[in-house]
Amino acid sequence: MDMRALVTGATAGLGAELARQLAADGFSLVLVARDEQRLREAAAALPVETEVLAADLTVADDLERVAARVADPARPVDVLVNNAGTGILADFHVSGVDEERRLLDLLVWAPMRLVHAALPGMLDRGRGGILTVASMAGRMPNGTYSAAKSHAITFSRSIAARYRADGIRATALLPGFLKTEFHERLGIDRSGTPDIIWASVEATAREGLRGLRKGRSVVVSDWRYRLTAPLVPLIPDGAMGGWSMARLDRRDAEGELEPTNDANAR
Numbered sequence: 001m002d003m004r005a006l007v008t009g010a011t012a013g014l015g016a017e018l019a020r021q022l023a024a025d026g027f028s029l030v031l032v033a034r035d036e037q038r039l040r041e042a043a044a045a046l047p048v049e050t051e052v053l054a055a056d057l058t059v060a061d062d063l064e065r066v067a068a069r070v071a072d073p074a075r076p077v078d079v080l081v082n083n084a085g086t087g088i089l090a091d092f093h094v095s096g097v098d099e100e101r102r103l104l105d106l107l108v109w110a111p112m113r114l115v116h117a118a119l120p121g122m123l124d125r126g127r128g129g130i131l132t133v134a135s136m137a138g139r140m141p142n143g144t145y146s147a148a149k150s151h152a153i154t155f156s157r158s159i160a161a162r163y164r165a166d167g168i169r170a171t172a173l174l175p176g177f178l179k180t181e182f183h184e185r186l187g188i189d190r191s192g193t194p195d196i197i198w199a200s201v202e203a204t205a206r207e208g209l210r211g212l213r214k215g216r217s218v219v220v221s222d223w224r225y226r227l228t229a230p231l232v233p234l235i236p237d238g239a240m241g242g243w244s245m246a247r248l249d250r251r252d253a254e255g256e257l258e259p260t261n262d263a264n265a266r
Contacts, residue, residue: 006030006070006077008057008114009084011038014133014178017205018081023048025209030077032057032066032084057084057110058102067117079129079212080118082111082152087145100144107148115159122168130170131212132156136220138174153218160217173208174220175199199224 005022009015010031019029019042028049031039036054043050053069055062070077086106088095111132122128134156138149156172163170178201199222211219 002028003078004028004030004076005079005081006032006066006114007081007083008032008066008110011035011042014175014201014205015081015083016042017201018083018131018209019046021202021205021209022079022081023050027079030069058105063110063113067113070114071117071121073121073124076121076125077118078122078125078127079131080114082114082130082132084110085133088143092143095144103144104148107145108151111152112155115155119159119163119168123163123166126167128168129212130156130159130168131208132170132172133208134172134174136174136176157217160215164215169212169215171208171212171216172218173204173211174218175204176222176224178204 003026005019005027007015007019007022007029010019010029011033015033019031023029023046026048029043029046030051030053031042032053032055033039034054034056036052039052039054043052053066055066057063057066069075070080084106086103088099088103090096090099092100115130118128118130132152132155134152135146135149137146138151138153140146153172153174156170159168160170176199178199204221207221208219
């Protein structure tokens with residue numbers, strides 16, 4: 001049976017690795033990101049039939065083009081991977097309000113819109129998979145990024161609970177820190193962070209796809225994060241609230257950052 005997956009944020013980091021592993025599993029692919037040249041280069045490196053769709057998911061018309069592709073019954077999408085993402089390297093009181101809106105558009109509205117487009121066809125076919133890349137940050141009170149990733153977790157769990165009996169599998173993948181372009185694009189200096197916090201991109205992608213196949217609604221990737229996950233609810237909000245992405249590197253504390261759906265959506 002021919003199967004097709006659509007991956008957003010597919011030219012770098014976790015998105016590119018998810019595309020590679022889906023291709024290795026025999027899926028044809030639709031790759032979505034902003035940079036058409038990088039999309040074509042990524043497609044050329046994959047050993048399967050691959051479409052490219054250049055789109056900025058924070059732009060309404062672009063998002064609707066992708067939604068229309070997801071919903072196209074003539075070329076059905078069997079697995080939707082919501083991976084596109086970004087962050088803001090600033091505390092909330094100094095961040096740009098337009099940047100905050102774009103972050104929510106990319107991390108909250110875009111995945112909701114694409115799932116809404118995907119479900120009718122999946123229900124008609126009686127099968128489908130939706131993998132949403134959330135984050136361990138979604139379980140912590142660390143600003144709008146964490147709030148958006150918390151939404152991703154709850155939304156994915158809701159889809160899994162409501163449509164499991166209809167043959168739809170939905171999984172929220174919760175990575176920790178990954179060595180991808182995500183932090184580089186935000187200007188975060190990783191040199192002072194211990195190696196032990198950085199997880200494998202390949203293993204994280206593999207665990208997410210395996211969890212989707214098994215119908216697990218939430219997958220915490222990497223053994224070190226699975227070990228610490230039960231402790232997170234025990235930490236007082238005040239202790240975790242003192243940390244933020246901005247405090248990893250103050251060089252751009254008041255700068256506004258352009259969101260990109262090429263970045264790894266952690």
